[in-house]
Amino acid sequence: MSTFLTGWGCTAPTPARLARPRSVGHLRELVASAPRRGVVARGLGRSYGDAAQNAGGLVVDCTGLDAWTFDEGGGLVTASGGVSLHTLMTALIPRGWFVPVSPGTRHVTVGGAVAADVHGKNHHRDSSFGAHVRSLTLVTAGGEVLTLRPGHPLFSATVGGMGLTGVIAEATFGCVPIETSMMRVDVRRTADLDETMAAMADTDGRHRYTVAWIDLMARGRRMGRGVLTRGDHAAPAEVKEASPFAPGVPARAPAWVPGGLLNGLSLRAFNEVWYRKAPRRRTLTQGIAPFFHPLDGVEGWNRMYGPRGFVQYQFVVPFGAEETLRGIVATLSEHGSPSFLTVLKRFGPGSGGLLSFPMPGWTLALDLPAGGRGLSGLLRGFDRRVAGAGGRVYLAKDARLGAAMMAEMYPELERWRRIRDEADPAGLFRSDLARRLRL
Amino acid sequence: MKNALGGVDSVLLLGGRSEIGLEIVRLLVGLGAGRVVLAVRGGADPPDLGAEVHVVPFDALDVHGHGAVFAKATELVGDLDVVISAFGVLGTQERYDADPAAAAEAVAVNYGAHVSVGLHAARVLREQGHGTLVVLSSVAGARVRKANFVYGSAKAGLDGFAQGLGDALHGSGARVLVVRPGFVIGRMTKGLAPAPMSSTPRQVALATVAALRAGASSVWVPRALGPAFRVLRLLPRPLWRRLPR
Numbered sequence: 001m002s003t004f005l006t007g008w009g010c011t012a013p014t015p016a017r018l019a020r021p022r023s024v025g026h027l028r029e030l031v032a033s034a035p036r037r038g039v040v041a042r043g044l045g046r047s048y049g050d051a052a053q054n055a056g057g058l059v060v061d062c063t064g065l066d067a068w069t070f071d072e073g074g075g076l077v078t079a080s081g082g083v084s085l086h087t088l089m090t091a092l093i094p095r096g097w098f099v100p101v102s103p104g105t106r107h108v109t110v111g112g113a114v115a116a117d118v119h120g121k122n123h124h125r126d127s128s129f130g131a132h133v134r135s136l137t138l139v140t141a142g143g144e145v146l147t148l149r150p151g152h153p154l155f156s157a158t159v160g161g162m163g164l165t166g167v168i169a170e171a172t173f174g175c176v177p178i179e180t181s182m183m184r185v186d187v188r189r190t191a192d193l194d195e196t197m198a199a200m201a202d203t204d205g206r207h208r209y210t211v212a213w214i215d216l217m218a219r220g221r222r223m224g225r226g227v228l229t230r231g232d233h234a235a236p237a238e239v240k241e242a243s244p245f246a247p248g249v250p251a252r253a254p255a256w257v258p259g260g261l262l263n264g265l266s267l268r269a270f271n272e273v274w275y276r277k278a279p280r281r282r283t284l285t286q287g288i289a290p291f292f293h294p295l296d297g298v299e300g301w302n303r304m305y306g307p308r309g310f311v312q313y314q315f316v317v318p319f320g321a322e323e324t325l326r327g328i329v330a331t332l333s334e335h336g337s338p339s340f341l342t343v344l345k346r347f348g349p350g351s352g353g354l355l356s357f358p359m360p361g362w363t364l365a366l367d368l369p370a371g372g373r374g375l376s377g378l379l380r381g382f383d384r385r386v387a388g389a390g391g392r393v394y395l396a397k398d399a400r401l402g403a404a405m406m407a408e409m410y411p412e413l414e415r416w417r418r419i420r421d422e423a424d425p426a427g428l429f430r431s432d433l434a435r436r437l438r439l
Numbered sequence: 440m441k442n443a444l445g446g447v448d449s450v451l452l453l454g455g456r457s458e459i460g461l462e463i464v465r466l467l468v469g470l471g472a473g474r475v476v477l478a479v480r481g482g483a484d485p486p487d488l489g490a491e492v493h494v495v496p497f498d499a500l501d502v503h504g505h506g507a508v509f510a511k512a513t514e515l516v517g518d519l520d521v522v523i524s525a526f527g528v529l530g531t532q533e534r535y536d537a538d539p540a541a542a543a544e545a546v547a548v549n550y551g552a553h554v555s556v557g558l559h560a561a562r563v564l565r566e567q568g569h570g571t572l573v574v575l576s577s578v579a580g581a582r583v584r585k586a587n588f589v590y591g592s593a594k595a596g597l598d599g600f601a602q603g604l605g606d607a608l609h610g611s612g613a614r615v616l617v618v619r620p621g622f623v624i625g626r627m628t629k630g631l632a633p634a635p636m637s638s639t640p641r642q643v644a645l646a647t648v649a650a651l652r653a654g655a656s657s658v659w660v661p662r663a664l665g666p667a668f669r670v671l672r673l674l675p676r677p678l679w680r681r682l683p684r
Contacts, residue, residue, distance in 0.1 A: 002568070004612070011443030015568045015612040037568070049443060055518075055612055056568025311443050376444040376470065399443030402471050432569075435518055436440035436448065 009048040010309030014055035038430030043109030049399030050432035081111030093245040100132035111168040116396035117160035117356040121209035130159030130351035137170035141424035157419040160353030184234040193224020227278040247289040267338040314365035317391035324389040339366040354416040403438035445652030447520035454526025455479035462644035499552035549593035564613030574601040
């Protein structure tokens with residue numbers, strides 16, 4: 001019985017046999033019995049593209065591997081690959097601890113966080129998830145269960161390796177002590193892209209978490225205007241009314257949405273309102289969930305794009321290539337690309353993962369309805385500009401890059417391939433993404 | 440793999456000299472396809488298409504050799520994202536009237552060989568769990584006319600086969616796209632006067648690629664032929680047989 005799977009963007013579904021192991025032993029059996037089309041692990045399906053699909057093959061749903069322990073003395077979590085960051089936050093925050101890195105949704109698994117080497121609003125200070133991992137347990141193509149530590153070549157190939165070196169059965173990583181469950185947040189509206197970028201460059205060092213939302217629909221003088229949000233875990237004295245971390249039941253997007261609901265017009269209005277509702281400048285305290293994961297408040301928000309789905313385009317260009325970033329923002333603004341949430345962020349040093357996305361520089365993420373006219377050509381033009389500037393696009397978000405561009409953007413690809421080929425000579429671990437990018 | 444925006448990477452064209460087929464390949468390469476296999480009668484030098492091009496010898500009538508063509512193609516480029524079944528012969532009704540053996544042979548190419556190719560393609564695409572088989576049918580098969588009933592009957596058979604195959608593959612991830620052009624002004628129809636609603640190979644290719652990207656199961660070229668034939672199918676035979684061509 002095969003099941004059609006897609007990523008979070010709801011594009012390009014393919015069928016695969018889906019299995020859900022409850023133990024590492026069962027997982028090893030599944031890997032050993034993988035069909036000719038190979039096997040890939042899947043967590044909560046938050047990769048936007050085809051990273052956790054395997055047409056005609058086997059997909060291992062790891063969410064049944066859900067055991068974890070916490071060593072409070074060392075601040076270390078040891079979690080099975082299928083444990084979600086949501087589960088960890090719910091348990092750890094009341095004990096005064098927080099995960100080292102949280103992406104824009106907490107509904108990702110530990111295995112997925114390592115495989116995509118996810119980043120968050122603290123990347124400029126704390127790097128990506130992989131930088132906090134002390135050890136990994138990997139189920140390999142040969143059926144071995146290997147424990148890997150930083151410095152091991154297979155560790156560097158697995159962090160950011162999109163699940164193609166094996167199945168991440170377990171990871172041990174450091175957590176961050178916090179004093180309250182609240183965030184002290186500084187919100188500031190910016191008039192244009194230059195102001196947004198200058199404000200980020202000037203004050204990033206003073207805050208643990210920073211991000212800017214950009215109104216891509218604004219043109220002319222207001223191009224690149226945005227709302228800059230900077231936050232830190234609040235100290236007890238700063239919190240008047242502490243509320244526990246208890247995200248409510250999220251609102252639910254309707255099960256079926258007609259295509260084109262999120263179009264140029266509705267998104268222009270949304271962007272305008274989003275910009276105007278932000279204060280010119282204000283400091284406030286906010287809970288962890290609304291600060292880190294505003295979109296988790298609407299379950300199934302990805303379906304709002306209708307049956308054709310949407311694509312995320314996230315790229316990074318190194319510092320010094322600001323002109324490339326400005327040029328792309330200008331093109332998007334002229335093109336009137338209806339992006340719902342466009343986010344700008346400064347990255348710090350990478351984690352050392354050979355296929356990891358982050359590098360020191362500027363990253364911009366936007367999502368676009370997949371049915372948009374001329375979208376394919378527009379994004380291929382951006383690929384060339386990004387690659388030309390020494391940048392790259394994020395594989396966990398990607399659903400449309402080609403193999404040639406992939407090789408240009410990821411200079412460590414050949415080294416990664418050699419390590420992967422040694423660990424998996426027959427190419428047992430495969431995904432639609434791996435086929436599309438000829439990894 | 441077909442990507443989120445409908446782009447593909449690898450293409451196998453059976454009938455590697457087909458004008459329509461090559462035009463489709465060129466468009467797909469322009470949209471990002473990087474690897475092409477041309478299955479050509481007698482083989483040939485790989486043409487410059489702006490991508491990695493391989494040529495594999497292919498004889499439509501050697502149905503026992505079709506399996507090897509698919510094996511070679513997948514060995515060369517891995518998964519086949521698009522398979523285009525574009526070979527065929529036209530021939531005139533007068534010639535077929537005079538030479539029934541030639542008629543039977545033309546039907547073997549235009550129908551029988553496509554059945555073999557289609558079933559091989561289906562096996563490969565089903566196992567892959569993705570990919571589209573593009574079958575070049577024709578309005579000639581939508582309702583067979585006395586002016587070219589040998590050719591038309593083969594296309595009618597092919598069209599029915601392709602639709603059935605598409606239904607059989609439903610739920611496997613693999614798909615069939617049936618392309619039904621009207622009169623196509625090109626090498627194959629050189630010397631014939633164009634019929635109403637004719638098109639060029641490029642127009643057929645553009646419509647085919649748009650249908651591929653949209654995931655459609657059939658496309659008429661031009662589009663207006665669809666509704667036109669829904670009416671023409673209902674025309675009483677005494678009227679139908681009086682049509683000049």
